[in-house]
Amino acid sequence: MTFENILVEKRGNIGLITLNRPKAMNALCGALMDEITLAVDQFESNAAIRVLVITGSEKVFAAGADIKEMATKTFAEAYKEDFVTKNWERVARCRKPVIAAVSGYCLGGGCELAMMCDIIVASDTAKFSQPEITIGTIPGAGGTQRLTRVVGKSKAMELCLTGRMMGAQEALSTGLVAQVFPAAELMAETFKMAEKIAEFPVPAVMMIKESVNRSYETTLSEGLRFERRLLQATFATEDQKEGMAAFIDKRKASFKDR
Numbered sequence: 711m712t713f714e715n716i717l718v719e720k721r722g723n724i725g726l727i728t729l730n731r732p733k734a735m736n737a738l739c740g741a742l743m744d745e746i747t748l749a750v751d752q753f754e755s756n757a758a759i760r761v762l763v764i765t766g767s768e769k770v771f772a773a774g775a776d777i778k779e780m781a782t783k784t785f786a787e788a789y790k791e792d793f794v795t796k797n798w799e800r801v802a803r804c805r806k807p808v809i810a811a812v813s814g815y816c817l818g819g820g821c822e823l824a825m826m827c828d829i830i831v832a833s834d835t836a837k838f839s840q841p842e843i844t845i846g847t848i849p850g851a852g853g854t855q856r857l858t859r860v861v862g863k864s865k866a867m868e869l870c871l872t873g874r875m876m877g878a879q880e881a882l883s884t885g886l887v888a889q890v891f892p893a894a895e896l897m898a899e900t901f902k903m904a905e906k907i908a909e910f911p912v913p914a915v916m917m918i919k920e921s922v923n924r925s926y927e928t929t930l931s932e933g934l935r936f937e938r939r940l941l942q943a944t945f946a947t948e949d950q951k952e953g954m955a956a957f958i959d960k961r962k963a964s965f966k967d968r
């Protein structure tokens with residue numbers, strides 16, 4: 711399959727997906743979401759790729775689901791084709807870390823796609839919103855759920871019920887975004903972060919991701935139990951032995967991903 715709506719690139723051990731539908735503000739049409747699904751499948755199955763980055767252009771990350779494509783859809787059609795499900799959730803299921811690098815508009819399904827990633831970094835020009843209410847619908851790719859868990863009920867209600875845009879600094883202060891960089895430095899800083907993560911042993915990286923994500927799905931005591939078992943499991947890895955020995959020997963660890 712050739713990609714028409716995204717650009718897919720390997721940079722060292724980082725897999726980069728760039729949303730590339732400039733004429734439609736990177737609106738997330740079905741074909742684009744199929745392509746993201748395939749690109750994530752490919753990066754996930756490629757052992758040389760350790761971290762994924764999803765980005766858009768400097769002007770727009772993504773202006774949401776494709777309004778023109780869905781405007782006349784009936785309920786029966788949406789239900790039968792499992793709209794905003796079958797090809798929308800691959801990023802959330804990715805076991806490798808995924809960083810969303812957001813510049814410009816990050817709206818509706820675009821914001822929801824960013825929230826499926828593990829870390830959102832933003833340029834100082836980023837604008838986040840869930841504007842679905844303004845077109846007579848609701849955030850439907852996780853906006854009412856993931857945004858609420860991140861920013862809390864009052865802020866999520868305010869954003870989803872008014873559809874207003876939130877700037878990068880406000881997004882940073884709510885915890886939606888991990889770091890904000892000047893627009894010109896966004897990709898360099900994102901790659902620095904991705905390369906740092908890529909230095910660490912894959913099993914420990916994946917266990918951290920799985921454990922943090924578990925915190926959204928379970929009680930504190932069950933989450934702690936899960937975390938404790940994974941912590942104990944790391945003691946069965948060579949990388950834990952190497953990492954701790956290297957600390958004690960005052961040398962750089964040489965991890966083997968096992």
Ligand code: CAA
Pocket residue numbers: 733734735737738773774775776777778779794815817818819820822841842845848849850851853
């Ligand atoms: N779907 C389809 N096309 C879109 C689009 C979208 N979400 N957003 C922008 N476009 C198209 C425009 O229709 C326009 O196309 P034409 O040139 O053919 O007219 C082109 O992209 C450029 O857009 P604008 O002329 O509007 O550009 P602007 O700079 O004036 O405004 C914007 C930019 C603020 C992002 C504005 O385009 C906008 O508000 N877009 C829609 C945002 C929105 O409502 N998103 C939510 C979608 S619903 C959703 O995502 C549901 C869900 O939860 C899954």
